[in-house]
Amino acid sequence: MKKSKVYDCSIIELNQHHSDRKGNLSVVENGLTVPFDVKRTYYLYDVPGGESRGGHAHRNLSQLIVAASGSFTVTLDDGKVKRTVLLNRPYQGLHVVPGIWRTLDDFSSGAVCLVLASEGYTEADYIRHYDQFIIEKHGTPAR
Ligand code: TYD
Numbered sequence: 001m002k003k004s005k006v007y008d009c010s011i012i013e014l015n016q017h018h019s020d021r022k023g024n025l026s027v028v029e030n031g032l033t034v035p036f037d038v039k040r041t042y043y044l045y046d047v048p049g050g051e052s053r054g055g056h057a058h059r060n061l062s063q064l065i066v067a068a069s070g071s072f073t074v075t076l077d078d079g080k081v082k083r084t085v086l087l088n089r090p091y092q093g094l095h096v097v098p099g100i101w102r103t104l105d106d107f108s109s110g111a112v113c114l115v116l117a118s119e120g121y122t123e124a125d126y127i128r129h130y131d132q133f134i135i136e137k138h139g140t141p142a143r
Contacts, residue, residue, distance in 0.1 A: 001059060001136040002099030006076040006083040009100060012064065012093045026091045028064065028116060034095065036062045036118035043068065044104070044113040053104040053113070057127045059136075062118040064093040065104075070111030077101040079137040087113075101133050 014026040014033060030037045044053055054074075065074060071088035078100055085094055088108075093116075096102055104113060119125065127133045134140070 002097065004078060004097045004099040006078045006081050006100060008097045009076050009083075009085075010095050011085070012095050014066075014091045014093055016091045024091070028066075028093065034062075034064050034093070034116065038064075038116045038118065040117045040120050042115050042117070044115070045111070047072075047107040047111060047113075049107065049109065051107065053107075054102045055128070057101045057133050057137075058098055059125050059127065060098050060119060061125050062098060063096045064116040065096060066090060066093045066114040066116070068112040068114040070108040072107045072111050072113060073105050075103045075105065077103075079134050099137060101127075101130065 012033065014028060017025040017027070019025070028034060028038070047053060065087065067087035068090050071086065073084050073086050074094055074096075075082060075084045076096065077083075087094055107113075127136060
């Protein structure tokens with residue numbers, strides 16, 4: 001398990017192409033915008049108010065999480081420190097490194113959570129139990 005910390009996760013500002021009266025466009029490009037190659041893209045939508053998503057860690061996967069529409073919070077946890085980030089701008093992406101427990105909450109109505117991931121989908125990369133996460137991360141069970 002990676003010795004990553006919540007402070008290794010950061011907001012990446014995406015470039016914005018403005019067109020007067022015609023709206024905006026932001027770009028994510030491998031090697032330029034994100035420090036990994038995007039192999040998979042998925043998005044969460046129609047999340048009912050009060051629902052929570054995530055609630056897991058990835059062993060090797062990196063992600064860029066973007067509030068493509070609306071807003072939600074991402075709580076990052078490295079087993080020692082927790083940090084909550086509000087995502088509410090389509091031109092900002094949260095880079096989440098491997099080995100971080102994440103929970104997504106407080107979805108606004110109509111929110112779309114766009115996720116760009118460094119790997120394809122494989123269940124073996126998930127840690128879905130917090131106790132297991134703490135053991136893999138720090139070698140001891142949670143107190
Ligand atoms: P999951 O990652 O658990 O969602 P979240 O953490 O956002 O609550 O995925 C939910 C379901 O979708 C689960 O059954 C696995 C499936 N899934 C895929 O088949 N492919 C994918 O790329 C992803 C992200 C999920």
